[in-house]
Amino acid sequence: MKPIGGIEVRSMNYSHKNVDIGVQAYQLGEEFQMLMAGPPPTGNSFTALLELPANQAMELLHSPGAADSPTELPLKRHHNMSHRSARNHPHDCAPAFPSNAALNEGATKYSGISTAAAFGGGGQDSPESSSSANAMKVKSEPMDSGSSPNSLPHTSNPTVASKNEKHTKRKEREKGKATNKKNKTAANDNSKEGERLPYVHVRARRGQATNSHSLAERARREKINARMKLLQELVPGCSKISGTALVLDEIINHVHSLQRKVEFLSMRLAAVNPRIDFNLDSLFTAGNGSVLESNFPSMVMPLMWPDIQMLGNEQECQQQWHLGSVNQPVWTRQEGHQNLIISENSLLSYDSPANSVSLHSSQQKMEI
C-alpha cells in the first residue's frame, strides 16, 4: 500500500528531475491527504496495483508520473524532500540518478530489497524511491497511521517494510529476468557510479542464490563485465575474444604498445626538436597545407641576411623574428595566418630578448 504510493511519488519526482532535499516534514500531513484524494484510476492505489500483472503495474506507475505530474508534483516534491531530509543531506542538487542512489543507500536497512527491481525498466526511480521510502519510514516521524493505501512510507513500520518486501519480491518473481538484471545493475551503478556509495543494492534473480555475499559478488561481477565490454570496444580485435583473461592480455598489449609508441615518438621529437620555430603557431591555425609555405620564408630569410650575427645565446627562432619583422611582405603571401604573423611582428622589436619572444609566442598560442 504505502510503498506503491511512495514509488509513485518518487517516480513522478524523478521523472521531473526535481531533487530538493529539504526538511519539510510537517507538510507531509497535508500532502498525504491530497495524495489519498488522488484519482484511483491512475493506479495510485497499492491494492489496485497488486491485482495487476507486474508490467501493467509498472506502466501505471509511470504514466501517472508523466501525465499527472504538473498538478501533483509540488506535493510529491515536498514529500520527497521530507523523506530525504532524514538521510541524504549531502546529495541535494544532484540529478535524478544520484539522488536515487542516495536514497538507495539510505534504504540499506532493508538490504536486498530494491523495490525498484520489482518494477523493472523505467522503474529505476520508483524502486529506489520506494526502498528509500522504506528507510525513511524508520527515520522520519510517523505521519500517518499507515492505513491508507496512498500514504507515503512515512509511517515507520518495519512490518510494513517487510510486507513491502514480500510484495516486491512477488512482483520480482513475476517479472522477467532481464528487467530484474537491469534494475539491479541500475541500482548498483547508481549507487556506485553516481555517488560512490558503499552500499550496493542487488536483487536476486529468479532461480539464483539470495545469499548476501553472492549478491554482492554478482553485482561486482556485472560491473566488471560492463566495463570490460566498453574496453573490448575500445581495443581493436578484442570483441572476438571470449574470456576475461585473454581480453585482459589484449588490453595489456595495447596499452604497452601505445606507451612504446609515445616513447618512440618522443625520441623522434627530441631529435627533430631543434627545428621547432614559431611557424608552428601558424601551422596549427592554418593546417598542414601551409607547412611548406610557412617554412620557405623562414628558411629563405637567413639566406638573405647572411651577416646578421646570432646575439648571445639566442635561438634561431629569434633570428627569424628579427628577419620576419623586416620581411613583412614575404609573409603576406600566406593569407591564412597573415594576421597572426603580422601581429607577431608588430609585437617584436629588433632587440627583443628571448624571453619576450617566447612570451609573445605563447600569447599567440593562447589566442589560438
Place this chain on the structure above:
Amino acid sequence: MENVSQDQAKNNQIRWRSAAEQKTYSSKLVEALRHVRRSSPPDNVSSRGRAVREKADKVLAIAAKGRMRWSRAILKKRLKLRLSNHKKAKDRSKLAAAGNSRRKNLKIEVPKKKRLRPLQRRVRVLGRLVPGCRKLSLPNLLEEVTDYIAALEMQVRAMATLTELLTGANAVAGNVAESSNRLEISRQLEHPPQS
C-alpha cells in the same frame, strides 16, 4: 543502469577523440617542447628524449583536467620530482632501468611465488602499466584503463602529426638552405641537420 557509467565512458572517449582536444594538446605540447629545448642539456639525446616523454605525459595529464586517477598520479610524480631533485633523480634512474627491464616481460614473476591466479596476475600487470593504479580494484581499474587508452591514442596521434610536420619542415629546409646562416643556426643545435 549502467547507462551512467557508460555515458561517462563514452563522453570521455568522445572527448579524447575530438580534433579540438588534439589541437589544444598539440599546442600545449609545442610550448612544453620549447621549454625542453631551452632547458635540457643539448648533448644528451636520451635524457632529452626522456624529458620530452615526461613533458608529453605531463601535458596529457593536464589535458585530462585531473578527472582521472592516472592523470593525477602523473602530475603528482612530476611534483615530487621537482620538490626533491637530487634524490629523486637517482631513484628515478634506478627505477627507469628496472622499469625498462620490467617492461620486457608482461608476465611478472612474483618472487614470493604467491598463488596468484592468472586473472589476478594480469590485473596486477595492468595496474602497473597505468600510472597510479597499482592497488586499484578491478572495476575502478578498468575505468581508468578505458580513459587512459583513449588519452594515449590521442597523444600518439598528436605527437605523430607533430613529428610529421617538423620533419616535413626539416626536409624543406634541407632542400632550400645551404647557407652559412644555416650553419650558424645548426651551431646552436644539438644535432646537425639531416641533410
